Amino acid sequence: MNEIGSYEQWNEIIEKEPQLLLFxxxxxxxxxxxxYPQVKALDDQFPFPFYQVxxxxxxxxxxxxxxxxAPVVLLYHYGKEMARFARFVQxxxxxxxxxxxxxxxxxxx
Structure with a gap:
């Protein structure tokens, strides 16, 4: 999982990635x-990048x-939030x- 270190970096990522997961x-x-380890384990099963902040x-x-x-898991499709899972994630x-x-x-x- 790639780590995001600034809000500016997030803006660059969300503009260039068609799909992504944000933890x-x-x-x-x-x-x-x-x-975290449960979500990270899914990284190999899906074709889009995973990020954490x-x-x-x-x-x-x-x-x-x-x-x-926290935690929150967000799924994005072309810059638009498609799903949000917070705290106790099924x-x-x-x-x-x-x-x-x-x-x-x-x-x-």
Whole structure:
């Protein structure tokens, strides 16, 4: 998973990537630490890039994306948020939405 270090870097990524997953965590978050390996394990199964950001280190991203808790998993399709999962993420629901994103990408091709 690629780490985002600034809000400017995020803006560049969201403009160039047709599809992506963003994992948002924060410091001292046990739920974040537990969920991260589960989400990271899906990276090999999907054709779009996975990114992570620590909202405590890049607070602008939390404000700009209206994030009020952590962890948050966001799925994007051509710069538009397609799905948001917050706090306690059901992995089967996340996987299903990721597969929908793959199918949507095939339709666009």
């Amino acid at each position: 948002v965590k924060t410091d001292h978050c046990s739920v974040c630490e537990g969920l 620590n909202a405590a280190r890049v607070p602008e991203i939390a404000g700009q994306l209206s994030l009020f808790t 992995m089967d629901q996340l996987t299903r939405r990721m597969q929908e994103l793959v199918e949507r990408g095939k339709e666009d091709a």
